[in-house]
Amino acid sequence: MNVSSVISVIINFLMVLMAMAFYTLVERKLLGYMQLRKGPNKVMLMGLPQPLADAMKLFLKEQMMPTNANKMPFIFAPIMSLSLSLLLWAMFPHNNPSLWIQYSILYFLCVSAMNVFATFLAGWSSNSKYALLGALRGVAQTISYEISLSLILLSSLLMLLTMDFNIMTTTNYLPLVLMLLPLTIIWFITNLA
Known part of the structure; x- marks a missing residue:
């Protein structure tokens, strides 16, 4: 396995994680509209950076055990x-x-x-x-x-x-x-x- 293959796999994994974050945003938006509310829209432009804010919140959160x-x-x-x-x-x-x-x-x-x-x-x-x-x-x-x-x-x-x-x-x-x-x-x- 050469370097370009490893880079391709890493990019693929990162894109999958980003896609799942935005799928979650779409799901939250759809559920919000089904309940006659806007869904996540507080973070900047129509709530598009919301997955990044959620990820930052999760990483900075206190770990409870x-x-x-x-x-x-x-x-x-x-x-x-x-x-x-x-x-x-x-x-x-x-x-x-x-x-x-x-x-x-x-x-x-x-x-x-x-x-x-x-x-x-x-x-x-x-x-x-x-x-x-x-x-x-x-x-x-x-x-x-x-x-x-x-x-x-x-x-x-x-x-x-x-x-x-x-x-x-x-x-x-x-x-x-x-x-x-x-x-x-x-x-x-x-x-x-």
Whole structure:
């Protein structure tokens, strides 16, 4: 992996983080208009720098930690969750073919399944039985949805005969989506749940 590839990956991760910040702004604006109010608009021009103000507030905020918490896992759990989310963007199609992952669907399934451990670690590390019960409930719910999503994805991949996300995005599979319309509807409903 050369320097330009590393720079491309870093720029990709930064753009993903910026995009999520502005998606949050759009969501807050839409929710505000649905409730007949303007939403975030106090920060300069129509509230556009609001995500930057939110990020600055989060970084400058005092870090609170429960007194009985295991400190290292308590700090590591959100870092692990963010890292796993960013790792999923590595399978996003790039212009640089050296960054393509050959079995990207398998990579997606493995990395998305690892987020269960971050959820459990977050609940366990606080040394509170209620946080642990909440984490166990979240883990059980995540696993149940992952099973259905994985089965839907793998059953459609049997017809595609590929595990490469880049090949899937460069080929037109509209007839396949129409043929698997019930499976597509179930996929959509499972994603919303």
